[in-house]
Amino acid sequence: MSKYWSELTKGLVPYVPGEQPKVQNLIKLNTNENPYPPSPKVIEAIDGFDKQRLRLYPDPNSDVLKQALADYHEVNKNQVFVGNGSDEVLALAFMAFFKQAEPILFPDISYSFYPVYCNLFEIDYQQLPLNEAFEIDLAGYPAENGGVIFPNPNAPTGRLLSLDQLRNLLQRNTESVVIVDEAYIDFGGESAIALVDQFPNLLVTQTFSKSRSLAGSRVGFAIGHEELIEGLERVKNSFNSYPLDMLAVTAAVAALQDEEYFETTRNKIIDSRDWLTAELQQLGFEVLPSAANFVFTRHPEHDAAELFAKLRERAILVRYFSATRIDQFLRITIGTQAEIEALVFALNEIIG
Amino acid sequence: MSKYWSELTKGLVPYVPGEQPKVQNLIKLNTNENPYPPSPKVIEAIDGFDKQRLRLYPDPNSDVLKQALADYHEVNKNQVFVGNGSDEVLALAFMAFFKQAEPILFPDISYSFYPVYCNLFEIDYQQLPLNEAFEIDLAGYPAENGGVIFPNPNAPTGRLLSLDQLRNLLQRNTESVVIVDEAYIDFGGESAIALVDQFPNLLVTQTFSKSRSLAGSRVGFAIGHEELIEGLERVKNSFNSYPLDMLAVTAAVAALQDEEYFETTRNKIIDSRDWLTAELQQLGFEVLPSAANFVFTRHPEHDAAELFAKLRERAILVRYFSATRIDQFLRITIGTQAEIEALVFALNEIIG
Known part of the structure; x- marks a missing residue:
């Protein structure tokens, strides 16, 4: 806090974007990025x-x-x-x-x-x-x-x-x-x-x-x-x-100008979302119906903050919000099929 | 004006940036761009x-x-x-x-x-x-x-x-x-x-x-x-x-990371500014001492708006502000040596 700040600035609570980790080899499913590169x-x-x-x-x-x-x-x-x-x-x-x-x-x-x-x-x-x-x-x-x-x-x-x-x-x-x-x-x-x-x-x-x-x-x-x-x-x-x-x-x-690439990649993400949803349900998760490139999910028996931490230990980053009503949910970005398979494998280890 | 605009928006008078013409082959000395490309x-x-x-x-x-x-x-x-x-x-x-x-x-x-x-x-x-x-x-x-x-x-x-x-x-x-x-x-x-x-x-x-x-x-x-x-x-x-x-x-x-290129190009611009200043003075212009990549100049006998228009006819774009106290000045960006030579040639034609 500085005396030179405007009153407005003193009262601000800035938005905190999802973590952009600088370590390599992390499976990054926390900021809803597209797992596929831009069109050639x-x-x-x-x-x-x-x-x-x-x-x-x-x-x-x-x-x-x-x-x-x-x-x-x-x-x-x-x-x-x-x-x-x-x-x-x-x-x-x-x-x-x-x-x-x-x-x-x-x-x-x-x-x-x-x-x-x-x-x-x-x-x-x-x-x-x-x-x-x-x-x-x-x-x-x-x-x-x-x-x-x-x-x-x-x-x-x-x-x-x-x-x-x-x-x-x-x-x-x-x-x-x-x-x-x-x-x-x-x-x-x-x-x-x-x-x-x-x-x-x-x-x-x-x-x-x-x-x-x-x-x-x-x-x-x-x-x-x-x-x-x-x-x-x-x-x-x-x-x-x-x-x-x-x-x-x-x-x-x-x-x-590359409609074909756009269609291909978004369909791959939609297919992976459907696959991940089914796998999560298999593990006992509740998954809200999603029309996005992520799913929002909770497990009736496993604390979300704990799941988040255990996934992070396994180098898998998802998003956890500690806010009212949603503090038992995880938001998981749809990665490549290989990435979400690694996620399901890790969740199996943690929960199973 | 729309009823959906905030009162704030209704009262705005936006900044007007210098013209970015879409025609080719113009000598563009109006927005203080560097005439040299970025470092290799x-x-x-x-x-x-x-x-x-x-x-x-x-x-x-x-x-x-x-x-x-x-x-x-x-x-x-x-x-x-x-x-x-x-x-x-x-x-x-x-x-x-x-x-x-x-x-x-x-x-x-x-x-x-x-x-x-x-x-x-x-x-x-x-x-x-x-x-x-x-x-x-x-x-x-x-x-x-x-x-x-x-x-x-x-x-x-x-x-x-x-x-x-x-x-x-x-x-x-x-x-x-x-x-x-x-x-x-x-x-x-x-x-x-x-x-x-x-x-x-x-x-x-x-x-x-x-x-x-x-x-x-x-x-x-x-x-x-x-x-x-x-x-x-x-x-x-x-x-x-x-x-x-x-x-x-x-x-x-x-x-x-390319200090040498930076030094070379800025020195070229400074040299061209000195050259242009001397040439303009030769033509009877008053030139304010400049430490920038432009000069601000007026001619005791030639109207600035008119000079601006005549230069534009010759495909040379400089900046003219119709504001109080400075409406007899032109602001001329330092281009390449060839560009400012073309400018001096044109001014010679217009004034001479």
Whole structure:
């Protein structure tokens, strides 16, 4: 604590990202990274990029990437916003839309960055409990609010809402912005991008970090009504004009051009998730239905913190949250088939 | 304007970065880019990076880059902060230190992003006039303030303050943070990093965009007392945990390792600046003494907006600001010797 900090800074409790261990040979199933590398076309595009050009500023608007995303998602370019990972996109969206008189709403068990943004931008919030099945209960969201945000599928539960459930909310909730954070949508959900033309207050965010295997490049985006996008651009251009570097844009554009690789790798992850779910159930675990690249699971007879520690001893890293209601769960990222087989083998040793 | 925007967003007037034209064959002397490509060692490092690793998140703390900067500038690693360009570093610093009861102070003619940050973060500010010679007059800065920021050398004037002048300010101004924005320091100034161990309220920011030819990679940094750095980390980790992508870190670390290339290219730019200054004076221009990679110049008989337009017709882009006191100046980036010779040739045609 320093006397030079603003009062705001003194009151911050920053988000703690999942551990990025510096030791080698760890089976890393803790931060929902894709176990498969980026498409060979991405690597080709980076290698082929003329690095002499790095002396120049990138296009502040990243128009090439916006156009590629617009074509891919069948919207207009002015309905697309891009940023330095979806975390930055979300931060800017909180400023652009959620600084309101009424509190914003999000689930009690959800992406733990949301309350952190609220503290940073001095936004009131109300957390609404998941139901007993750990589902988001949108029907219980009051219409009077400063905004609504939730991940779909939700993290860390993996549970998915249908487009019908989203549509129901949007039909009632017309006076504030609704952000659907689709970081994991490509692993089993239907994107709400299909709804943006009907609902001018709907903003959908996605990322290249998970299904596109580009966590190391930091690219996220939002799609919505052009007026929402214009609001985001205003805030972005008051914060940092050039958040996306040239190589990140190059990588992201190339990733969108390899649909076959995208389909192959996400299907492998979905197949591995199904296999892991069955194996965990075999071991007596309860596994929440997941539409993401992770599963959220608990064992009726084994303490989660203890399982976490014992897996770590065996060089397998999963995610454990010591929060209320979920402190008996582990979140396990879907790795390669070999990695999750090693996990099941280790759990057999620990439990069996 | 949309009813969904926050009141804050409605009131924003975003920073307008220099034009990034999409036409080819323009002589681009408008955004202070380095005319020389990044070091061959940077290009080698990017090419040699294992792109399969892009599937993973980068180190959220960018420790490798922080250590390289600490070694280079002879400070401890916990005195170094890194961000997505110095624009992001500055934005986070405004939040961390400048949200205060008293207004912050900066020159009336200066980096035009400062008032934009103030609007975004709702910070009061007072702009203090440059003197008649377009120098920052730190002696006139009142001791009661919420913070002080200025570029050194200043932009767009290019004028430099000495370390003695900075020391004088810092001896008086002990109760708020002083940020010295050294985007252009490598082209002729002495860095205030030499003073950070004496003044716990001094933060020095620099960038890889200019002297390191890496504008396309988006890397900036700050050096100061470890408590200031800790404040910045708190805000950064409440905004975006991973702002620096893997390839940007790789490029920046490699750039620091090629001192010879750095010296050669910056000396070429300094030599070209001296040559251009003499040529402009020959043509009747007044040229402010510059310690940056640009000159700020006016002609007693030729309107700056007109000169700007006529240069653009000849495919030469310089920067023109229509602001009070400086609307008769042009800011001209130092290009390659061939580029500035073409500029002088064109000015000869226009004026001669």
